[in-house]
Amino acid sequence: xxxxxxxxxxxxxxxxxxxxxxxxxxxxxxxxxxxxxxxxxxxxxxxxxxxxxxxxxxxxxxxxxxxxxxxxxxxxxxxxxxxxxxxxxxxxxxxxxxxxxxxxxxxxxxxxxxxxxxxxxxxxxxxxxxxxxxxxxxxxxxxxxxxxxxxxxxxxxxxxxxxxxxxxxxxxxxxxxxxxxxxxxxxxxxxxxxxxxxxxxxxxxxxxxxxxxxxxxxxxxxxxxxxxxxxxxxxxxxxxxxxxxxxxxxxxxxxxxxxxxxxxxxxxxxxxxxxxxxxxxxxxxxxxxxxxxxxxxxxxxxxxxxxxxxxxxxxxxxxxxxxxxxxxxxxxxxxxxxxxxxxxxxxxxxxxxxxxxxxxxxxxxxxxxxxxxxxxxxxxxxxxxxxxxxxxxxxxxxxxxxxxxxxxxxxxxxxxxxxxxxxxxxxxxxxxxxxxxxxxxxxxxxxxxxxxxxxxxxxxxxxxxxxxxxxxxxxxxxxxxxxxxxxxxxxxxxxxxxxxxxxxxxxxx
Numbered sequence: 310x311x312x313x314x315x316x317x318x319x320x321x322x323x324x325x326x327x328x329x330x331x332x333x334x335x336x337x338x339x340x341x342x343x344x345x346x347x348x349x350x351x352x353x354x355x356x357x358x359x360x361x362x363x364x365x366x367x368x369x370x371x372x373x374x375x376x377x378x379x380x381x382x383x384x385x386x387x388x389x390x391x392x393x394x395x396x397x398x399x400x401x402x403x404x405x406x407x408x409x410x411x412x413x414x415x416x417x418x419x420x421x422x423x424x425x426x427x428x429x430x431x432x433x434x435x436x437x438x439x440x441x442x443x444x445x446x447x448x449x450x451x452x453x454x455x456x457x458x459x460x461x462x463x464x465x466x467x468x469x470x471x472x473x474x475x476x477x478x479x480x481x482x483x484x485x486x487x488x489x490x491x492x493x494x495x496x497x498x499x500x501x502x503x504x505x506x507x508x509x510x511x512x513x514x515x516x517x518x519x520x521x522x523x524x525x526x527x528x529x530x531x532x533x534x535x536x537x538x539x540x541x542x543x544x545x546x547x548x549x550x551x552x553x554x555x556x557x558x559x560x561x562x563x564x565x566x567x568x569x570x571x572x573x574x575x576x577x578x579x580x581x582x583x584x585x586x587x588x589x590x591x592x593x594x595x596x597x598x599x600x601x602x603x604x605x606x607x608x609x610x611x612x613x614x615x616x617x618x619x620x621x622x623x624x625x626x627x628x629x630x631x632x633x634x635x636x637x638x639x640x641x642x643x644x645x646x647x648x649x650x651x652x653x654x655x656x657x658x659x660x661x662x663x664x665x666x667x668x669x670x671x672x673x674x675x676x677x678x679x680x681x682x683x684x685x686x687x688x689x690x691x692x693x694x695x696x697x698x699x700x701x702x703x704x705x706x707x708x709x710x711x712x713x714x715x716x717x718x719x720x721x722x723x724x725x726x727x728x729x730x731x732x733x734x735x736x737x738x739x740x741x742x743x744x745x746x747x748x749x750x751x752x753x754x755x756x757x758x759x760x761x762x763x764x765x766x767x768x769x770x771x772x773x774x775x776x777x778x779x780x781x782x783x784x785x786x787x788x789x790x791x792x793x794x795x796x797x798x799x800x801x802x803x804x805x806x807x808x809x810x811x812x813x814x815x816x817x818x
Contacts, residue, residue, distance in 0.1 A: 310389060310506050312396065314345040314498075316352060316526045317505045319359045319519035320512075325352060330528045332498055335402040335649070335678040336642045345498045347527040353535045359520030360459035360488040361541035367521050368456040368486045372426040375484055378515045379423035382475055383416040385507035393503055397469045400497035402642035402678070407605060408470070415470040418477050418768045418789075422484035425791045434814045439805065448805050451815040454798040456486035458543035461536045463557070464494035464501060465548035466644050467608045473497070474504040474524060477768070478546035478571075481793035483521070490523045490542070492533050496645045498526050534560050537570070544797055547572040548610070548788065551701075551779055558782050571796050573788050575610040575701050576728040576780040578763055581718070581746065582618035582627070583739035586760075591623050594734050595630035598707070599638065601762035603671065603682045606641035607705030608648075611730055611763040614702065617718060620688070620711035628709060631684060632669035638682045640674030643704065649678040652704035656683055659706075664691035665698070668709065680704050689717040693724060715742070722746065727777025727784065728754040730763035753777060755784070 314329075315322040325346035332341040386393065394408045403411075439449035460482040464473035471477065474491050482489050493501035505524035512521045525532060530553075537545050537560045545561055547554050547570065554572030561570045582594060601613050618624045643649040659665055664687055671682030682705040689712040692698050698708065712718040731754035735743050743759075750757050755776035766774050766789050774789035775781045781788075786796045803811060 310392060310503050312343060312499045312502050314343040315502065316346070316348050317502070317509050317522070317524040318352060318356045319523055320509065323348075323352060325349065325526060328528065330495055330498060330526065332400045332496065333646060334399050335645055336676060338646070338677045341399055341499065345526050348525045348532055349527070350535055352525060353532060353539060356490045356523035356525060357459065357536070357539040357541035359523060360490050361520070363488045363518035363520030364456070364458045366518050367488055370486060370517070372429050374515060374517070375486060376423040376427040378511055378517065379419045379426065379480060379483060381511035381514055382508050383419040383423070385511060386412055386416045386419070386470070386475060386504070389503060389507060393470065393500055396503060397497060397500045400499055401469055401644050403469075403605065411468060411470045414768060415475055418471070419475065419480045421768060421791060422480040422794070425794065426484045429814065436815060450802060450804055451806065451811060452800055452802040453812060453814055454800050457797050457799050459488045459490060459541050460797055461542045461545045462489055462491045463533060463545070463547040463549065464491060464497075466494050466496050466648070467610070469494070469497045469500045470504070472548050474501045475508055477789055477793060478548070479508075482546070482797045485794045485797040487543070487797045488521045490525065490536060492536055493524060493526045495528050501526070530556060533557065537561050538564055540564070540566065542568065544568055545570040545572070546788070546796070550574065554782060569796070570782050571786055571788065572782040573610065573729070573775065574779055574781065575703070576726075576730070576776065577615045577699060577701050578611055578613045578728055578730045578732070579615040579617055579722070579725060580613045580732040580734060580762070581722070582616065582624075583733060583735040583742055584619055584623070585736040585738040586734045587618055587623040587627065589736055590734070591627040592630040595627045596634050597762055599631050599634040599682070599684075601764050602684075602707040603638045603641075603705045604764050606643050606680050607682070608644055608703065609764050611766060613730070613732060613762050613764075614707050615699075616707065616709045617712060617721060618709070619715070619718065620713065624711055628668060628686060631709070635669040635671050635682050635684050638671035640672060640676070640679040640681045641705070642676055643678050643680050646678050648703060649680060652680050652702065652706070655702040655704070656706065658697065659685055659702070662695055662698070664688065664695075671705070684709065686711065689713050689721055692721060699725060719746070719749070722749045722753070725753055727780040729774065729776045729780045730754055730756045730758060732758040732761070732763055734760060755780070755787070
């Protein structure tokens with residue numbers, strides 16, 4: 310497949326006329342060819358109109374039809390893997406090994422949603438026969454879930470395959486029977502176009518309406534806000550910064566007909582070191598934590614950047630081990646020049662805060678957009694007095710907080726905003742303390758781990774990738790796993806409906 314710098318609106322390829330956009334190789338700073346034509350209001354209108362026209366037929370399509378579509382997209386990702394990986398590496402600076410793994414994840418989750426569609430997990434039929442002899446008479450009630458309609462999906466910067474054009478949000482929406490209009494992330498338009506052409510071809514091969522999928526490309530916020538505000542769009546799915554997610558939330562709320570925005574906006578993912586585990590495994594925990602903070606230049610929304618522990622000799626051992634481990638960590642290229650600049654600005658803010666000390670840094674790099682691992686330390690009183698210490702720094706940055714006592718540890722946990730994850734490092738002797746902490750963590754995190762680190766998110770029915778605000782705009786949902794389909798479904802009840810009018814899934818036969 311050739312990259313032409315085009316958007317995909319239904320079955321058409323369109324070169325936008327609202328300016329141009331070029332991807333940048335973050336490892337070298339080189340601007341990549343071709344120049345992409347940016348879309349504007351007319352392209353948003355055309356894509357959304359086609360999606361609205363396709364919505365009724367696609368909602369009525371069988372689970373088998375949707376399963377075949379998802380499997381065709383997965384097969385296309387595998388078949389075009391070399392070209393996708395090569396372009397993704399140029400546009401993101403991510404390693405080939407990481408991108409091979411991510412392509413497998415993207416294809417795997419598409420196949421999981423295909424299985425869910427085929428098995429009818431989206432329908433959820435409930436049949437309650439009437440009881441005319443009861444006083445008062447009970448009506449015949451039958452309910453199922455149906456697709457809500459066209460969904461706007463915003464590609465993420467840090468996962469160009471698994472959370473982007475053919476990522477989990479798109480897979481969940483298509484499995485539920487919702488047309489999708491994707492706004493490509495401006496950092497990787499080339500891999501977005503390649504992926505979009507795979508989906509466009511799969512839609513055609515499955516004989517589905519062309520409006521089931523469109524891909525828009527644009528720089529800046531204007532095209533995304535226009536997409537979220539369009540009356541044909543029934544929901545928004547977003548993975549990215551808090552500023553971006555909240556801007557979309559405001560745009561959706563200000564519409565004459567407000568719609569839900571499912572925005573995953575990251576978190577600091579606290580790790581709690583309980584006393585016995587810290588005493589027994591300080592060095593091992595330090596090594597694992599430094600690896601988790603530094604992984605892929607710290608560009609994971611699940612990076613465990615905050616470490617909480619009681620001050621004392623055991624914590625001193627951990628700090629010493631973490632500093633030694635960090636000193637050998639090479640710098641890694643960040644996804645975009647802008648992210649690299651934001652990371653260094655955040656480090657400068659941390660360095661300027663009273664009571665915050667720099668514990669260690671990793672190895673430098675001559676690359677123009679490589680980020681050094683940087684670890685800081687502070688005490689509990691400083692952390693509680695400085696709200697900015699509880700804000701996410703996107704990049705390889707970690708903070709160790711030495712708590713005066715258990716009361717201060719509990720106070721810090723209670724002060725935290727909503728998180729995607731929280732981790733307990735514990736031994737058997739720590740179980741009573743962990744039991745006390747668990748209700749606090751349940752109120753603040755979508756996933757709670759023991760004796761591991763949260764970077765990797767398993768794609769499975771039991772996974773929850775979400776959490777209370779501001780980690781997400783809707784804590785009742787997940788953006789990973791089969792449960793992600795429920796975001797794009799709504800229940801409909803049929804009361805005393807004549808049998809010939811009932812949907813097949815609700816008929817007695």
